[in-house]
Amino acid sequence: MASTTLRIAMNGITGRMGYRQHLVRSILPIRDAGGVELADGTTVQVEPILVGRNEAKIREIAEQHGIEHWTTDADAVIADPSIQIYFDAQVTSRRAAALTQAMKNGKHIYTEKPTAETLQEAVELARLARESGITAGVVHDKLYLPGLVKLRRLVEEGFFGRILSLRGEFGYWVFEGDIQEAQRPSWNYRAEDGGGMTVDMFCHWNYVLEGILGDVRSVYAKTATHIPARWDEQGREYKATADDAAYGIFEIETPSGDEVVAQINSSWAVRVYRDELVEFQVDGTHGSAVAGLRKCVAQQRAHTPKPVWNPDLPVTEPFRDQWLEVPANGDLDNGFKLQWEEFLRDVVAGREHRFGLLSAARGVQLAELGLRSSAEGRRLEIPEITL
Known part of the structure; x- marks a missing residue:
């Protein structure tokens, strides 16, 4: 059976939600189950790349869960053309800039909320996603x-x-x-x-x-x-x-x-x-x-x-x-994992995710x-x- 792999930069994974729900209860179970099955019978596997500012914590999490790649250099992974998806679970104050950078580098994005500290920033993110043609998803767990x-x-x-x-x-x-x-x-x-x-x-x-x-x-x-x-x-x-x-x-x-x-x-x-x-x-x-x-x-x-x-x-x-x-x-199943699977299918199909940055902007509003x-x-x- 044919299979493809999506490499996902996961930023903010040392936080409570990023670690427990997105890594441990979503991405790792998807990885360990062999990926997500698509409508045509093929599968898409995931490869997480952990990103964070605390080197000791990131290394510890990577070693604990058998994750090969981790880094404290967010700019490098966002610029890396082999990484297709950028996920953000950082503090809100750092999110809009990182999402903007990722989309300008052609990355599909999946993010926690609020997506920005102000409505103006949140609307600009939604506008950039539309103009970039990427698939953008916001957690609606x-x-x-x-x-x-x-x-x-x-x-x-x-x-x-x-x-x-x-x-x-x-x-x-x-x-x-x-x-x-x-x-x-x-x-x-x-x-x-x-x-x-x-x-x-x-x-x-x-x-x-x-x-x-x-x-x-x-x-x-x-x-x-x-x-x-x-x-x-x-x-x-x-x-x-x-x-x-x-x-x-x-x-x-x-x-x-x-x-x-x-x-x-x-x-x-x-x-x-x-x-x-x-x-x-x-x-x-x-x-x-x-x-x-x-x-x-x-x-x-x-x-x-x-x-x-x-x-x-x-x-x-x-x-x-x-x-x-x-x-x-x-x-x-776990709600975070179910939405991750839906988002990954949308990325592969090249279609819009039903819970995107415009919905997130209405939340900020x-x-x-x-x-x-x-x-x-x-x-x-x-x-x-x-x-």
Whole structure:
């Protein structure tokens, strides 16, 4: 069986997401399985080239996973004509310049988000990708998660009737770092380093809302820095200059023209009392569903109970037991790996990836408008982006 190999420069692989999800749970399993099978029966194999600024860490990862090539010279791999794909999981502040350089060198690109710190930069990246004719993909991992795959299927099957609203809860307690070590890098809480809940998560919520319901038409947001001081990786106290929570209300227009109200709370200063770290509830005239990362439960109109408000008596109805779990009806693999495989097939076919840099620019736009909405205390409409 015929096979080709795509060489992939993977930059930022020492970070949590770059290492765990993109290298260990995506590219290496694809490599070890013999590559990705294409529609014509041929396969495309992958060869990762690790890129990073910390030589010791890069070397250690390469040796641990049997990866032959690694380097601290990003410019050299971007200029190397034998490398077809550049992947970026660096801190946001370094991403736009690297992606621009890669595309100007004819590389296909696959990248984490946000793609840039400003909307102008994000739009320029999308424009450059179109002009260069390369295949550009942006990680939209949550749409590939089993829970949201099931939720999307319910939407497509018309389960909800007319969709009315979406409510989302995301977050967990990130320790300050003084007594217990923080679970997230300190730069996440410094605005000058590209940190902040809004710039991190609103780009996710934009593609989740687009992928599940429809176009985001407006935003009203309130941001907060609930924890004003934290401690970094060296145990030094620093001032948190970025928001660690964002509370947003979004107006959505569905493909059929219906208006849906979505509200999503995002916080790194909240303790979890729900089944998963993120959950979305969609309510419609004919039914409702609640989806997390993996699980999705639903309740049809005919099976909806009729509770009566009575604060003088204990709750007698087992509300959680009145929902039915939505089956997977298929093998749902790791979401990051599934999108990598889709992107690689698009590269070989020379076609546009469905989640590209224009979608990412809309995410950056939503984050910018969310921050502005909070600062100005008002609802903002979202203009259409044109290249």
